[in-house]
Amino acid sequence: MWSIVEYLRKPELVVTVQEWFGIEYDDTYDQIEKEQTFYGQNNISPNLEMRKQYSNYPEHKKQRRKQISDDCASDVKKSQEESVNVDESTGSYQITNKFWYYLFLLGTELGDEIFYATMIPFWFWNIDGAVGRRVVFIWSVIMYIGQVLKDIIRWPRPGRPVHRLQNKWSIEYGMPSTHAMVAVAMPFSVVIFMLDRYQFSATNGFLIAFVWCLIVCVSRIYLGMHSVADVIAGIFLTILLMIPLIPLVDKLDHIILSSTFSPLFVIGIPILLIIYYPCSEKWTPTRGDTTTIISVGTGILMGAWLNYQLGAFQPPEITSTRPYEIIWPTQRMLGLILLRTILGLCGVIATRALGKSIAYAVVCMLLGRDQNEVKASESTLENRDKIIVELSYKFFVYSSIGFIVNCLLPNVFKMLNIGRPDFYTEI
Incomplete structure (x- = not known):
């Protein structure tokens, strides 16, 4: 019974509902979030291979990735300090269906x-x-x-x-x-x-x-x-x-x-x-x-x-x-x-x-x-x-x-x- 409750509490289930009604998530943001969390928890820095991969990015992608990375790092740090949920970066998702948006x-x-x-x-x-x-x-x-x-x-x-x-x-x-x-x-x-x-x-x-x-x-x-x-x-x-x-x-x-x-x-x-x-x-x-x-x-x-x-x-x-x-x-x-x-x-x-x-x-x-x-x-x-x-x-x-x-x-x-x-x- 408790396993069902835990499943229904999962934020990924909320994401599924949001995506079904036309909210598109920015994968770059999610990937960086996982990286920031992983590096923060393990007190390590990105490896040389990832840095090399980053150096080959086009300039506009570098700027986008840096902006999201800074936002994500700030949010993770704030959430760890305050132990509360924080608001998400406004640039990390896109509303593709205005009907559902205004209806809800x-x-x-x-x-x-x-x-x-x-x-x-x-x-x-x-x-x-x-x-x-x-x-x-x-x-x-x-x-x-x-x-x-x-x-x-x-x-x-x-x-x-x-x-x-x-x-x-x-x-x-x-x-x-x-x-x-x-x-x-x-x-x-x-x-x-x-x-x-x-x-x-x-x-x-x-x-x-x-x-x-x-x-x-x-x-x-x-x-x-x-x-x-x-x-x-x-x-x-x-x-x-x-x-x-x-x-x-x-x-x-x-x-x-x-x-x-x-x-x-x-x-x-x-x-x-x-x-x-x-x-x-x-x-x-x-x-x-x-x-x-x-x-x-x-x-x-x-x-x-x-x-x-x-x-x-x-x-x-x-x-x-x-x-x-x-x-x-x-x-x-x-x-x-x-x-x-x-x-x-x-x-x-x-x-x-x-x-x-x-x-x-x-x-x-x-x-x-x-x-x-x-x-x-x-x-x-x-x-x-x-x-x-x-x-x-x-x-x-x-x-x-x-x-x-x-x-x-x-x-x-x-x-x-x-x-x-x-x-x-x-x-």
Whole structure:
């Protein structure tokens, strides 16, 4: 069993996937890399025969070989000193199929925070809040578990001979792939919860979810950011987690909305999860990203709780039984969707900018530190003050964003007579 895992972790398997989708490797670079590694490990110099062979190279090949050799030697030395994966030389591969390149760039963005920063608000303002709450709950739990496992397992991302086409998240560990986890959790939970409420083709829904998941997962291997083992582990772990989570979240939703004491748990549990997040052997942005994710979930649930307590969530206006018929938007409704989205995202951006400034200044003041000094300081495990400031401001800012997305802005929209009609019910 372990031999299978080791095989799936091999960087050569990632290279095979990359080459299949049109990435051509520079053999000169790979050969020099092997030479540099061999000579470095054995503390010897190239033999006279190889030097003679090199002297017969055309001038342009000499220059090319010298450039790659210098880059390779620098990277090998750096990787040995830091014991981490390094980014590859940009001149060592060539993209021959632009279709796959741009498709997988798009695919990896479907697991990025920019996508969720727009998709989640859009869903609440224009589609269905009841489904949105459940999906965000699933997303928060799945991502927290995946991020924690990364810092516990501490398996590095694929190293040489893999060439990375993306630098973002490179400093984080790789096992399991949280992109793969969210690629399973988000689309499939949307389809499952929507099927419980609306009439549409389950086959089409699951087909779209499968294609979504496939593109995101393959993109992580194609870009050289994850091994095949990372991706497979992320997929199967999410499936196992969703089996109990789907029915549990469905039941917890009503309890959270109706209980008077919900805020104690909805706010308290995420704070404890942030405080007792497992420490890694080196600083990575994983803990901060995890704080952002569960803070958004906290704000969403608190906004829904307040809406319910204030009577904003009403029983269905039309007598109908679930699953409901989907009401497709008219031309006027499409205009209102665009208006709500633009105004809402402006509100989110303003909240983030203002909230970050206020929270950063307040936390630094409580710690007796200058905020400019804290911002300029290096992010390390030993820099406790910066860690406290970063986690505190992220929890405040992103829980506030979640709250205004699900509570404040929808009510403002209704006051302006541009709100989304509650076709059936938000409960």
